[in-house]
Amino acid sequence: MIFAVGFVAFFIGLMIYNARHRGRRQCRWRAYRQGEGSTRWTCVHCGARVEGEAGKPPTVCLRDHS
Numbered sequence: 001m002i003f004a005v006g007f008v009a010f011f012i013g014l015m016i017y018n019a020r021h022r023g024r025r026q027c028r029w030r031a032y033r034q035g036e037g038s039t040r041w042t043c044v045h046c047g048a049r050v051e052g053e054a055g056k057p058p059t060v061c062l063r064d065h066s
């Protein structure tokens with residue numbers, strides 16, 4: 001019985017986590033300068049990498065599209 005409760009609680013937590021992760025895109029972008037005007041953004045959360053402008057981190061998690 002206690003296992004069933006824990007099992008349900010686990011899945012509810014997983015669903016909440018997925019919904020929150022998909023909705024808000026809680027990626028943490030860290031900038032690595034490569035040269036003049038070019039910056040490589042690395043998502044600390046999921047490890048996605050993308051090149052872009054300095055000071056403008058991506059707003060979406062690119063890991064989902066791979």
Ligand SMILES: [Zn+2]
Nearest residue numbers: 027043046061
């Ligand atoms: Zn990410």
